[in-house]
Amino acid sequence: METSFVLLLLLAPFVGFLSNIFFGKQLGKTGSGVLGTLAVVVSFFVSCYFFSQVSGSKQPINVHLFDWISLGKFSINFDILLDQLSLLWLLFVTGIGSLIHIYSISYMHDDENIHKFFAYLNLFIFFMITLVVGSNLLIMFIGWEGVGLCSYLLIGFWHKNQEYNDAAKKAFIMNRIGDLGFLIGIFIIGYLFNTLDFNVIKQAVLTGSNPEVAGWLSIATLCLFIGASGKSAQIPLYTWLPDAMAGPTPVSALIHAATMVTAGIFMITRLNFLFDLTPDVQNIIAVVGAITSLVAASIGLVQNDIKKVLAYSTVSQLGLMFLALGLGAYEVAVFHVITHAFFKACLFLGSGSVIHALHGEQDMRRMGGLKGAMKVTFLTFLLATLAISGIPPFAGFFSKDEILMVAFHENKVLWVIAAVASIMTAFYMFRLLYLTFFKEFRGTEEQKHHLHESPMLITFPLMVLGVLSVVGGAISLPGNSWLNHYLEPIFAHAPHEAHHLGTTEYMLMAFAVVGALIGIGIAYSKYIKKSEVPAEDSEITGFAKVLYNKYYVDEAYMAVIVKPIYSLSKFLRDYIETGLSQIIFGFGAVADGLALQGKKLQNGNIGFYLFAFVFGLCSVVFYLFFLR
């Protein structure tokens, strides 16, 4: 029974993928979209079923499917683990996935390859489910690389544009750098524990403490973190995510904001019992997360492409989640993952609605004044913006506030960094909101004439996500957290019970809100009161230019890594390869030369032959008699 439901969960999106690949054209545009959506909705319902089961029984569900790889000391099975953590992820992956599928039916309707789009989306959901429900590291790795593949396919969905293809390739390769870290981490864990199964490792960790393990374990968790920082776009592997915005907007919402990029947080939370043992690595994670959140937020301050702002905002928010992970507050990170999924999906889909209405325009300098024409989009966007800025009682307030609180208690410097990043967030999000929806429309007359609210298929997901952005915080209210209680079984150490609310906590909350309001205030005075519009690219100067050009990190990577590899490749191709080849021909030439010399001996002179014969004979006799 359980096995068949697990198969349904996994295979529904996979069947959707196959049907759309093979018969999508025949199904027609709407048909293929409906089919793709249904496939995910089925998975969503199955997830709900399992969720209610496990919530009730508190017993995780294990299903053995088949044997996979055998190694010398252990083998790796294709097993499924449905516990509190994987079910939580399943719910929002398939839930938000369903909404975004619905949205895409309308959004992608004019694309000739819409059936491929839905096929890839379904495949993505399939791999994401695999990633989440695998009971060992290697099954997780299948999903991990699989979602990377789908990300590649969807970023480069409009494959005639080579810039998009570049972005897709970059995403895949940068992820693979992280994946090598992940693999090495897997090797070390396999070597230490002779298993890759999460529960078995957890038991081993909880029961025994082997001092030899400790040293290796730090390397292992560090390697795993490298893997996580690739997938979840942390420094130094974050530069692919902003470029990934080349993909269609629903892809940005689903893969590059709500679900796939949270895989790194999922992995670390899954292995919390290992990370707990390696405080050094935890410190690294916290610092990397904090710095990433600040760097990305600062870049977001000056971007003018609506999707780029949201992309850097995603990187920044992911940084905050890693900060929480590094401080050992896994449940707080998970909380922020969920609220972030709601409001960031809403923001991306809202930006898609705007881009749709403006026929592909993404530059905020050519927008403005849309709130009249696009009421639903504006309203939902406003709710999500308030949520991400951390205004109570919206969802983002609670989760972000908990991160700040944990940081305050653990390390004041990290707290300051995170607080500054949050103020910046409030500023750039309201900058985005004002530039897009307020004041006069700055686009062409043609666009102005065609301004319209998007159809129901687009606004419906927006409304659902907008509502969730408002009420999502309810799952973990300070002092009375359903989420912490629910997740308790998966942690090695009980989640530190939400700091009981004292004066400090209320002060911190007030501080965070005031900070957000300051950010909003600055945005208001600049873009509403003074009606500023960001300068054209050529007029940007000073530090703003550095920010606008993203600290020139891409250029630096190009100059320091990619270019030298290309040069080396050319050098090896043109010099070493030919050189080695010549050496081999050299042997031939030497043989040729010897033959030429030898030929001279065969000169037809009987006297010379006789001489050689006698000389040889004498030598043999001499050897036999005197030297032996």
Added chain:
Amino acid sequence: MDVTIVLLILLLGAVVTYFSGNKAASKVALLFSAVAFGASLMILNQYNQGIDCGFSAVWMTNPNILFSLKADGLALAMVLLTTVLTPLIILSSFGNNFNNAKNFYALVMFMAFAMTGTFLASDGFLYYIFWELSLIPIYFIALLWGNGDAAERKKAVIKFFIYTFAGSLFMLVGFIYLYQKAGSFQLDKLYALELSATEEFWIFLAFFFAYAIKIPIIPFHTWQANVYQKAPTVGTMLLSGIMLKMGLYSVIRWQLPIAPNAAQELLYTIVGLSIAGVIYGSIVALKQRDLKKLLAYSSLAHVGLIAAGCYTLTLDGLRGAVLQMIAHGFVIVGLFFAAEIIYRRFETRTIADMGGIRSQSPKFTSMFMILVLASVALPGTFNFVGEFTVLYSLFQTNLAFAIVGGTTIILGAFYMLRMFQQAMLGETNAKPFADVSFNEGIVFVLIIGFLLFFGLYPKPIIDLITPSIQDILVHIK
């Protein structure tokens, strides 16, 4: 029934093909190779039931040489690889029109025969004969039916022949020395031989020259790229899909168990050299202009990793290497076929002259894409199973080996995706590109089906090869 039947069918196939005339030659060859595949499946079935399918008969008494064939799981896996790829390779050539087709296909069949013999032979002398015999057909195939400038081609092919032949002579010397000591060329006699450290060292080295050139391991690889490029695609497939596995297989079957202490002694050097080949091949592949050459260097990188696995002398290393040999055999044949399909339509192998194919031929693009992904060992493909196991064995030997060898997953993605982007994506190409034909489609579907099925369920192959590898490991440890 024993394994000689497979050899006989292939040899008979070569003869019948030769006499069948140019028109029917390809179909006759396909028929015989398919029958040979069927026969090897039957042998496999017998083997799984526990029946010994080996064969042994006295060939010469002085010197003492037996015509003996050993059919354990490892040998059978390689025989199956040969007999399953041969019909696929022949089928893939149905779009080509060769001059003197009967000669061409007879040579292909003869080569399959010789390679199968190499995998089966358990008498050193017999093995050596098969080993050298397989070189002759590929020499003619590359020389007579190859492409590009004739003088250039001749130079490349003759270099290949002499180079590999010279390497093999070292091996022959090694065998003669071993015969002196053991009085037999028999595999188990040679395994049982007690050699001094110096003797082992030189024997190991003699074999190493033969295998390092055949596999190839850097810096003995310089024949490879040019021959792959200039040979007709069928020849390239035979070389890269099957023939270079002869070298890797021989390392496991002959070199390591005969000279285990030397292998242990030189472990770090040779694993290091093999891994250096992974990096070297990958980086050189990046900036290749010719698609077939790029694939040749990718092959160099992959076999470097396989060789590294072999020389770790661990169960994981050897097993992963064998899995990866099979996976690589399939994927490289598929990739060269993709290159051939582009050549059939655009008459070019220069990557820069391609581009914009995706919008014209979605089926071909999908298949090519899947092969590219298999080549970069995406989990879910059979290549991942092999590569993961090999990398894990490297990790057990030394963390640095795993990290350096592991860069293959980054570099591989780098050069393959870069190539794919340049060759397939971008603005629609002005020249028309017909999507895959039925015959072409079959070849792709079979290869991809194999790679995906065993990617998820490699157990049958793992179970087939593991006992034989453990037997060999007994002699190594």
